[in-house]
Amino acid sequence: MPSYILKRLLSMIPVLFGLSVIVFLVMAMIPGDPAIAILGAYATPENVARINSDLGLDKPLVQQYFIWIGNVLQGDFGRSFALNRPVLDEVLERFRATLVLAGVALVLCSVIGLVAGVVSAVRQFGWVDKVITFVVLAGISVPSFWLGLILILLFAVKWRLLPASGMYAVYGGGDLKDLLLHLILPAFTLAVVAAGVIARLTRAAMLEVLRQDFIRTARAKGLPERSVIYRHAFRAALVSVIPVIGIQAGFVLGGAVYIETVFQWPGVGAMLVKAISTRDILLVQGGVLVVAGSYVFFNLIADVVQTMLDPRIRT
Amino acid sequence: MSDALATPSLPAAGSGRVSSWRLLFNNRLATIGLCMLSALVLMTLLAPILPLPDPDATAPADRLQPLFSAGHILGTDQLGRDILSRLIWGSRVSMIVGFSATLVAAAIGSTIGIVSGYAGGRTDNLMMRGIDMLMAFPYILLALAIVAVLGPGLMNALYAIAVVNIPFFARNVRGVTLGLSHREFVDAARLSGKGHLSIVLTEILPNVLPVIVITMSTTAGWMILETAGLSFLGLGAQPPQADLGSMLGEGRAQLFTAPHVSVVPGVMIFLIVISLNVLGDGIRDVLDPRLRSGALLRPGPVTAVDPERSRPKNGKPSAILTVEGLEIGFTRNGRYSAAVKGVSLHLHPGECLGLIGESGSGKSVTALSIMGLVSSPPGIIRNGAIYLHGEDVLSMPQTQLISARGSRVAYIFQDPLTTLHPMHSIGRQVAEAIAAHQTLSRQALRERSIALLDRVGIPDAEKRANHFPHQLSGGQRQRVGIAMALANDPDVIIADEPTTALDVTVQAQILALLRELQRERGMALLFITHDFGVVTEICDRVAVMRDGHIVETGKTQAVLGDPQHEYTKRLIACVPEIGTGKSFLDRVAPIFAADAEERP
Numbered sequence: 001m002p003s004y005i006l007k008r009l010l011s012m013i014p015v016l017f018g019l020s021v022i023v024f025l026v027m028a029m030i031p032g033d034p035a036i037a038i039l040g041a042y043a044t045p046e047n048v049a050r051i052n053s054d055l056g057l058d059k060p061l062v063q064q065y066f067i068w069i070g071n072v073l074q075g076d077f078g079r080s081f082a083l084n085r086p087v088l089d090e091v092l093e094r095f096r097a098t099l100v101l102a103g104v105a106l107v108l109c110s111v112i113g114l115v116a117g118v119v120s121a122v123r124q125f126g127w128v129d130k131v132i133t134f135v136v137l138a139g140i141s142v143p144s145f146w147l148g149l150i151l152i153l154l155f156a157v158k159w160r161l162l163p164a165s166g167m168y169a170v171y172g173g174g175d176l177k178d179l180l181l182h183l184i185l186p187a188f189t190l191a192v193v194a195a196g197v198i199a200r201l202t203r204a205a206m207l208e209v210l211r212q213d214f215i216r217t218a219r220a221k222g223l224p225e226r227s228v229i230y231r232h233a234f235r236a237a238l239v240s241v242i243p244v245i246g247i248q249a250g251f252v253l254g255g256a257v258y259i260e261t262v263f264q265w266p267g268v269g270a271m272l273v274k275a276i277s278t279r280d281i282l283l284v285q286g287g288v289l290v291v292a293g294s295y296v297f298f299n300l301i302a303d304v305v306q307t308m309l310d311p312r313i314r315t
Numbered sequence: 316m317s318d319a320l321a322t323p324s325l326p327a328a329g330s331g332r333v334s335s336w337r338l339l340f341n342n343r344l345a346t347i348g349l350c351m352l353s354a355l356v357l358m359t360l361l362a363p364i365l366p367l368p369d370p371d372a373t374a375p376a377d378r379l380q381p382l383f384s385a386g387h388i389l390g391t392d393q394l395g396r397d398i399l400s401r402l403i404w405g406s407r408v409s410m411i412v413g414f415s416a417t418l419v420a421a422a423i424g425s426t427i428g429i430v431s432g433y434a435g436g437r438t439d440n441l442m443m444r445g446i447d448m449l450m451a452f453p454y455i456l457l458a459l460a461i462v463a464v465l466g467p468g469l470m471n472a473l474y475a476i477a478v479v480n481i482p483f484f485a486r487n488v489r490g491v492t493l494g495l496s497h498r499e500f501v502d503a504a505r506l507s508g509k510g511h512l513s514i515v516l517t518e519i520l521p522n523v524l525p526v527i528v529i530t531m532s533t534t535a536g537w538m539i540l541e542t543a544g545l546s547f548l549g550l551g552a553q554p555p556q557a558d559l560g561s562m563l564g565e566g567r568a569q570l571f572t573a574p575h576v577s578v579v580p581g582v583m584i585f586l587i588v589i590s591l592n593v594l595g596d597g598i599r600d601v602l603d604p605r606l607r608s609g610a611l612l613r614p615g616p617v618t619a620v621d622p623e624r625s626r627p628k629n630g631k632p633s634a635i636l637t638v639e640g641l642e643i644g645f646t647r648n649g650r651y652s653a654a655v656k657g658v659s660l661h662l663h664p665g666e667c668l669g670l671i672g673e674s675g676s677g678k679s680v681t682a683l684s685i686m687g688l689v690s691s692p693p694g695i696i697r698n699g700a701i702y703l704h705g706e707d708v709l710s711m712p713q714t715q716l717i718s719a720r721g722s723r724v725a726y727i728f729q730d731p732l733t734t735l736h737p738m739h740s741i742g743r744q745v746a747e748a749i750a751a752h753q754t755l756s757r758q759a760l761r762e763r764s765i766a767l768l769d770r771v772g773i774p775d776a777e778k779r780a781n782h783f784p785h786q787l788s789g790g791q792r793q794r795v796g797i798a799m800a801l802a803n804d805p806d807v808i809i810a811d812e813p814t815t816a817l818d819v820t821v822q823a824q825i826l827a828l829l830r831e832l833q834r835e836r837g838m839a840l841l842f843i844t845h846d847f848g849v850v851t852e853i854c855d856r857v858a859v860m861r862d863g864h865i866v867e868t869g870k871t872q873a874v875l876g877d878p879q880h881e882y883t884k885r886l887i888a889c890v891p892e893i894g895t896g897k898s899f900l901d902r903v904a905p906i907f908a909a910d911a912e913e914r915p
Contacts (some may be wrong), residue, residue: 015447015448015451017907018451019452021448022462026460030464077805140592141536143544143581146563146585147565149567149577149578153570153574171707209615210613211614211690212733213728213730213733213734214733214734215614216683216690217726217728217799218736218747221721221725221747222718222719222721222803223751224751231747232739235736237737242565248452251453251454254455254456257455257548258547261548267442273459273548273550275463276459276463276467277549277550281464284460288460291453292451292453295453309738311737311740312785
């Protein structure tokens, strides 16, 4: 097992390398000449050439990449000109908030999705199944940013049960209870779509597994239906659902962009949207790189969990 | 609701295209989706000729009119613009952008997929690694990065969404193309001198088209949703141009005072996306044959029994197990077909009865039905009775039947690799069989299961108990199956072709073990097989089954020595004898020529 994890960790390296190349290339494609942008009216050819050589922009693209990645590896993501602070500081501070939101949403969507999927499969074609199938369909079709607004209208404005936005109350608060209250709406909204996808897949996987020979064996042993479903069928179905939960981590991290904007959650997503409109490119670059890297890591965890669950892959 | 997932009933013969359309219309939900989508598309197409006010005409005096106000059914927004008009024009923009993004992604992604799958080798490897890189980004993040570079704007949002969806097309199409590129008809086209481009266009493309359509129908909804999302964030449509997402985003400032300004466009996005998704599900069901076969019905815990069944009396009260007039069938697509047609048999304590017949003769169905293990749906017991110690199994309450499984009647199945749970250790699986009927401490359970594994001849049982089925040989796995059957000292063991999947030498060992255990414990054994050789080794009596009927029954030696039925003679003739290999086919061929004539 440890050797497997090590192997998977090593296999992350080319993926992370590829990510950094894509991010670098995308950013290098930005139209316009940075030297002219910096110099403005002073953009004489001599000054442009000087700035370009100062910034290393006269070097070939490959060399530029290695200089850049070298800096990134040392934690130097550059400086955000709009915030006038190191990109890494800002990104890490924001990323913590995103991780709280996305982590809770991921747990929430896994639990809701798995339970709904199993119940739906067990009660196939019953009214519970029909209701769940409809809710799931609605869930994967609803614009999450709109759902967030509706929930704010209902729970914060109309019924005054939950806070409308932010991570902590402005006055007082700051403790765990305050955080949880602020988390409920955004985490739920963020979880809805992913929960729908997971529920659909779990239902299909359960129906597939329930037809397997080893389920007949479990029944022939005289096991009550409940253990047949939960100890035998669910266990086998889970193995094929886990990688999908890993993929959902990507949808949750990406979807956080909307949810953070709607709920004014101080995370990377809201930061990215702001950075894009102020064209704070280095901040965008740093944010994208950190979030994408964490997604690779989430998938690694999903892989390892799957391996732990399935002895056939393990050995 | 269930219709999207249930199998649409198969139409009568027709051309492929017609039947696909008909299948789609047979799916109620997909039809609703198609109608909704058509209505929405029609509405946006007619936008220029509908009597709508100018969507961009501002009227500060009339700002934020509520729903159903005079002249503005859906009210007005923060600049006094008519929301209904903006909604229809905005839907037009959203749909055009969403569908265009789908087309762009489909065109580029499918091209990559076809080239990659058709070329194979290094090209394939390189392209797919690139696609993997794109997929390593969280879905919407890459789109954000692209918009960040190109700058906010509707066209740029379109490109960004298209790029993000390219991998889905590339992967799906590549998989199918890879399979096609080694098929005979492609080789034939190549040998006939066709160029690569011509092969791709005439041979490959028509065959991957369904996959492209499925992927389009399942991703179009996402793309509309994500374009709206980018506009909502202010990165898509820029004022004065408006799509549904930007309407929602701009209306958000008035959320508390005039919620309808942002709620209404959201409802519209929802309607468009849900109708697309419903239709997409329907299209996938029709075009994906795996889902069409209806393989996904959940079998219930016990076989269904017709409440109107005939219930013949127990003709052999002294027997431990009696089957009387059993009729079992399967209902598929509303049509019922019988598999077992009035079978009666009995089993005395300590006796071994062989039930022999070819594949499809109904012997396994008979055996499985005894403890209600035939999958329902589609299986149903139509007639007959099954008596265990004189008690009718088919009238038992479900819980009583379930508790009789394993404790009174136990099963050994054919293929031990698929019949053992792949993710539980064998020790746990045996322990579970014991624990289903006896309450023991963990320690005692473990000891008992190791003892059982040891008894059936698993070497080093204590260590082996922690192994998983895939780590064992076929013979050892079957020994585990036997250990599980023995766990609660049942009165009857039903062995359904327990040696068929094994090598001949292992087969002999397993048979010897079964015979030994049966004598040692005095169990009755119902042994299902298609091999008369096996029957002579182990069975006291034999019942020959064919096409759902028992055609002959009697003491093994008597039947073997003087078979009455033609079919029995054939089965006996099929047992090869050592040294007669050369003449085997000559001996068997005429018998089966007669068999072919007999059947319709």
